[in-house]
Amino acid sequence: MSQRIKKVVILGGGTAGWLTAALLKKVLADAIDIELIESEAIGTVGVGEATIPPIRLVNSVLGINESEFLRETKATIKLAIKFDNWRVQGEGYFHTFGAPGRSMAFCQFHHLWQRLRQLGDTTPLWHYDLNYLCCKAGKFAFINSQDPLLELPYAYHFDASLYARFLRKLSEQMGVIRTEGKVEHVVQTAQGDIQQLILESGQRISGDLFIDCSGFRGMLIQQKLNAGFDDWSHLLPCDRAVAVPSERFEQTLPYTRAIAHEAGWQWRIPLQHRNGNGLVYSSAHYSDAEAETLLMSNLERKPLGDPKVIRFTTGRRREQWKRNVIAIGLSSGFLEPLESTSIHLIQSAIVRLIHLFPHQGIEPAAVAEYNKQSELEFTQIRDFLILHYHVNKRTDSPFWRDMQQLKIPDSLAHKIEVFAAQGNLFREQNDLFLDSSWLQVMLGQGVIPQDYHPLANNFSEQKLRSMMDQIRDIKSEPVSSLPSHDSFLAQMIQRAQ
Numbered sequence: 386m387s388q389r390i391k392k393v394v395i396l397g398g399g400t401a402g403w404l405t406a407a408l409l410k411k412v413l414a415d416a417i418d419i420e421l422i423e424s425e426a427i428g429t430v431g432v433g434e435a436t437i438p439p440i441r442l443v444n445s446v447l448g449i450n451e452s453e454f455l456r457e458t459k460a461t462i463k464l465a466i467k468f469d470n471w472r473v474q475g476e477g478y479f480h481t482f483g484a485p486g487r488s489m490a491f492c493q494f495h496h497l498w499q500r501l502r503q504l505g506d507t508t509p510l511w512h513y514d515l516n517y518l519c520c521k522a523g524k525f526a527f528i529n530s531q532d533p534l535l536e537l538p539y540a541y542h543f544d545a546s547l548y549a550r551f552l553r554k555l556s557e558q559m560g561v562i563r564t565e566g567k568v569e570h571v572v573q574t575a576q577g578d579i580q581q582l583i584l585e586s587g588q589r590i591s592g593d594l595f596i597d598c599s600g601f602r603g604m605l606i607q608q609k610l611n612a613g614f615d616d617w618s619h620l621l622p623c624d625r626a627v628a629v630p631s632e633r634f635e636q637t638l639p640y641t642r643a644i645a646h647e648a649g650w651q652w653r654i655p656l657q658h659r660n661g662n663g664l665v666y667s668s669a670h671y672s673d674a675e676a677e678t679l680l681m682s683n684l685e686r687k688p689l690g691d692p693k694v695i696r697f698t699t700g701r702r703r704e705q706w707k708r709n710v711i712a713i714g715l716s717s718g719f720l721e722p723l724e725s726t727s728i729h730l731i732q733s734a735i736v737r738l739i740h741l742f743p744h745q746g747i748e749p750a751a752v753a754e755y756n757k758q759s760e761l762e763f764t765q766i767r768d769f770l771i772l773h774y775h776v777n778k779r780t781d782s783p784f785w786r787d788m789q790q791l792k793i794p795d796s797l798a799h800k801i802e803v804f805a806a807q808g809n810l811f812r813e814q815n816d817l818f819l820d821s822s823w824l825q826v827m828l829g830q831g832v833i834p835q836d837y838h839p840l841a842n843n844f845s846e847q848k849l850r851s852m853m854d855q856i857r858d859i860k861s862e863p864v865s866s867l868p869s870h871d872s873f874l875a876q877m878i879q880r881a882q
């Protein structure tokens with residue numbers, strides 16, 4: 386066991402650094418001192434605008450006022466992702482944060498829907514999902530109801546640099562010390578732990594525990610401690626992105642768009658003041674110049690800057706906690722932003738660290754537990770991403786044909802087989818994505834179960850039809866009286882003045 390942990394040093398002031406500083410300080414308060422070092426000259430990766438619902442938990446733990454947050458980060462509401470051209474060109478589907486129908490014991494709702502389909506009804510499953518109905522109507526508000534059928538889970542799109550600024554202010558108010566400067570040298574103990582960071586100016590910063598939030602370079606975890614990297618490029622071959630902001634559309638819709646192209650996909654993220662756009666692509670299929678041209682010709686609005694190419698390797702840092710260094714953010718690995726999971730991985734790493742915080746010294750068992758949990762989390766998200774690519778019916782390009790032939794992990798192959806046979810879905814332990822997420826992407830990508838659960842036959846046809854109609858009515862009823870998403874935002878921002 387090493388020494389007691391009092392001083393925590395965070396290297397990096399991107400979303401990972403400032404979120405770590407804010408959450409650790411909020412929860413551990415006076416038990417630790419935190420110093421964060423960042424370099425304006427190096428800057429941040431400058432992307433990362435779409436989130437998933439657990440971000441709201443972080444904001445609430447931090448005591449953030451939602452109106453103020455929406456105003457300061459130029460945020461919009463996110464209810465879903467719309468995937469276009471993924472199964473075949475010209476078709477789209479939604480992956481919403483909601484769930485179709487209602488939850489039922491033993492027989493999931495979609496089995497009822499499946500039976501109805503076999504009876505000739507063509508209503509899409511999404512028509513029983515309130516999130517989808519709000520997306521289609523471009524509407525949003527808080528629905529004040531205890532009825533689980535009227536739950537409307539949401540997340541945000543925000544300007545990542547404004548979010549980091551917001552978190553910095555909060556952290557500094559709580560007593561986090563910020564030091565500007567570029568770390569040039571790293572001093573280790575005789576055993577190999579990190580002891581001190583030396584800045585370009587000569588300033589020396591010592592600590593007991595170091596959080597590496599230095600981005601893709603992983604300055605401490607990789608460059609110093611050589612923690613290793615599991616490269617997953619063979620499973621998810623996109624390895625570059627080109628990003629550019631553009632003018633906003635007249636109306637902001639409450640969902641992200643993920644539009645598939647011949648060898649990658651394009652995101653479109655609506656913010657209050659602009660759109661975030663980017664093309665994620667495989668460099669084996671597109672040159673940077675081709676990708677840039679493709680993105681710029683698909684913006685539909687005037688660009689607000691020059692496109693920026695970002696290179697990445699998909700995979701995870703093998704030991705995310707090694708010695709007295711924990712990698713959080715891009716230094717811990719990267720999975721492309723298809724399901725907006727990176728900021729969530731930051732959040733979940735911090736929560737894991739808080740649970741296992743080594744206040745009396747670093748215990749190898751705690752380190753092993755941390756690393757085991759993070760490996761499972763990365764692997765489960767990876768498999769969900771592969772599903773989007775692998776199950777496709779596109780024949781128009783080598784990229785999509787190759788993805789169909791991909792040798793996928795056994796765990797994913799099994800999950801697809803079980804669903805394709807009888808429509809059954811089982812949530813793996815702690816999987817971030819619930820059954821409703823797997824269901825929507827499986828169906829959206831064209832995995833249609835051959836059978837449904839026999840419990841769906843427990844109702845007469847007439848009873849089944851009236852039950853399904855009733856659920857649909859309950860879900861659609863509030864939508865007409867909701868304000869538009871833009872009116873909602875305007876009201877919230879006014880409240881923050």
Ligand SMILES: Cc1cc2nc3c(=O)[nH]c(=O)nc-3n(C[C@H](O)[C@H](O)[C@H](O)COP(=O)(O)OP(=O)(O)OC[C@H]3O[C@@H](n4cnc5c(N)ncnc54)[C@H](O)[C@@H]3O)c2cc1C
Pocket residue numbers: 396397398399400401402422423424425427428429430431432433434435436545566567568569598599600601602604626628663695697713714715716722725726727728729731
């Ligand atoms: C193309 C793309 C799209 C993405 N989209 C999404 C998305 O929609 N949703 C989502 O959740 N996530 C997304 N992400 C991920 C998201 O951007 C990151 O998880 C998030 O920004 C955290 O980055 P970071 O703080 O780890 O690294 P960075 O932003 O790179 O910050 C690194 C920090 O370390 C500092 N630093 C580095 N070296 C030194 C040094 N020697 N001395 C001092 N300081 C140093 C830098 O100055 C900087 O402050 C996306 C990522 C990419 C690449």
